Amino acid sequence: MQDISLEQAISVLLEHTKKIEAVEEVPLLEALGCILAEDAVATFDNPPFDRSPLDGYAFAASGTKGAQKEVPASFRIIGEECAGDFFAQEVPEGAAVRLMTGAAIPKGCDCVVRQEDVTVQDDCILVPYELHHHENYCFAGEDVRKGTLAVKRGTELTAAHLGVLASLGLGMVKVRRRPRIAIASTGDELVLPGEPLRPGKIYNSNLYVLAGRLRELGFEPEVLGILPDDAAKAASFIAGWREKVDLFLTTGGVSVGKKDIMHEVVRCIGTRLFWRVCIKPGAPVIAYTAGDMLGIALSGNPFASYATFELLTRPVLAALAGRSDVAYRAAEGFLADAFPKPSYGRRFIRAHYADGVFSIPAQHDSGSLFSAAGCNALIDIPAGTEPLVAGTRVKGVLL
Numbered sequence: 001m002q003d004i005s006l007e008q009a010i011s012v013l014l015e016h017t018k019k020i021e022a023v024e025e026v027p028l029l030e031a032l033g034c035i036l037a038e039d040a041v042a043t044f045d046n047p048p049f050d051r052s053p054l055d056g057y058a059f060a061a062s063g064t065k066g067a068q069k070e071v072p073a074s075f076r077i078i079g080e081e082c083a084g085d086f087f088a089q090e091v092p093e094g095a096a097v098r099l100m101t102g103a104a105i106p107k108g109c110d111c112v113v114r115q116e117d118v119t120v121q122d123d124c125i126l127v128p129y130e131l132h133h134h135e136n137y138c139f140a141g142e143d144v145r146k147g148t149l150a151v152k153r154g155t156e157l158t159a160a161h162l163g164v165l166a167s168l169g170l171g172m173v174k175v176r177r178r179p180r181i182a183i184a185s186t187g188d189e190l191v192l193p194g195e196p197l198r199p200g201k202i203y204n205s206n207l208y209v210l211a212g213r214l215r216e217l218g219f220e221p222e223v224l225g226i227l228p229d230d231a232a233k234a235a236s237f238i239a240g241w242r243e244k245v246d247l248f249l250t251t252g253g254v255s256v257g258k259k260d261i262m263h264e265v266v267r268c269i270g271t272r273l274f275w276r277v278c279i280k281p282g283a284p285v286i287a288y289t290a291g292d293m294l295g296i297a298l299s300g301n302p303f304a305s306y307a308t309f310e311l312l313t314r315p316v317l318a319a320l321a322g323r324s325d326v327a328y329r330a331a332e333g334f335l336a337d338a339f340p341k342p343s344y345g346r347r348f349i350r351a352h353y354a355d356g357v358f359s360i361p362a363q364h365d366s367g368s369l370f371s372a373a374g375c376n377a378l379i380d381i382p383a384g385t386e387p388l389v390a391g392t393r394v395k396g397v398l399l
């Protein structure tokens, strides 16, 4: 089988990716980043009542006619209302109620004066200027009127949308079912951080990069830990997830070594879509289907798995979730540093991109992850490119 191009690989993956149309109801707090599945219409005015924007006193503005510093208007204080209280009595002319910010404006009042502007004398306030009808007055429905389409079906919910939906009183919302994604690492050499490291073993970093990236992109993966380098065991484990997840990501075991079990796993549980993509790093990636589940077996080298997650898996996630923000954006700019190696095949190197300039860290081997921290881009170097000098114009993708 000949290596396929990155674009061909993405298009094969997308052919086997079905946008999730199913709907689920989730608590509003869990709906961030989800696609709203039905219009959210305000069923009441918000705020639900006329309210005070100030800590002060409410009364009928007509009572301040002709008021000035030397001849203030006087109102008798007949009560007090904090936000959350409800002053049910009608306020007669010449009377005032002390109100805190957010408290409902009682019947009979049509304005509010700031607390600092009045003098309290016994049980009265002295108001030193005229107020007009609806001065310092917030109306019911000022934020959202009853019947307004507050958030449209299909909207990708941001924090502000969650706030709007909360103000409409929606504790649960219908959203497009979120993609179910499982991640696992293969490799008998792997140990989870926190465990002691014995000779020949290394800590599993890939699982943390993938889990972290998925969460950064707004997904909540099932993090399944480490699978042994035993094809039968790994196959039966992964097969057990066929009905439960849309996408199964693994790292490791995809090259040609004795313990590169993912070839056998795919033979046992599904159908291979491709093996090997013409890119460096991460060329030996395998894509497969197992029932309705799509599998992507990324290579184990830490930066290879990171880069191919970005290049191959993000387009799948964007298509599954119907979320355009998950797809990466292209960028162009100048190299701040030289890249000393020739690129016989198409190569992606990590970089930090800002203001049209890509800076490349010194270390960029696929087995090394250290310098990826702080990078936010991959530079796309075409096959057959000589070493690059600083100042070269290059293309890339933003992570």
Ligand SMILES: Nc1nc2c(c(=O)[nH]1)N[C@H]1C(S)=C(S)[C@@H](COP(=O)(O)OP(=O)(O)OC[C@H]3O[C@@H](n4cnc5c(N)ncnc54)[C@H](O)[C@@H]3O)O[C@H]1N2
Pocket (backbone or CB within 6 Å): 185, 186, 187, 189, 190, 202, 203, 204, 205, 206, 207, 251, 252, 253, 254, 255, 256, 257, 260, 281, 282, 283, 284, 298, 299, 300, 301, 302, 304, 366, 367
């Ligand atoms: N004879 C050949 N050997 C290799 C070839 C080849 O074409 N012919 N390709 C090389 C390339 S390129 C890559 S990339 C790797 C891919 O190997 P695998 O995907 O099978 O990955 P492993 O062998 O399992 O691991 C590679 C490397 O990464 C370390 N690793 C694995 N998993 C993790 C993890 N979760 N966290 C941290 N580090 C991990 C592993 O210990 C190895 O050092 O194959 C080359 N070989």
Ligand code: MOO
Pocket (backbone or CB within 6 Å): 279, 280, 281, 282, 283, 284, 299, 301, 303, 304, 366, 367
């Ligand atoms: O594909 Mo591999 O270049 O060693 O990461």
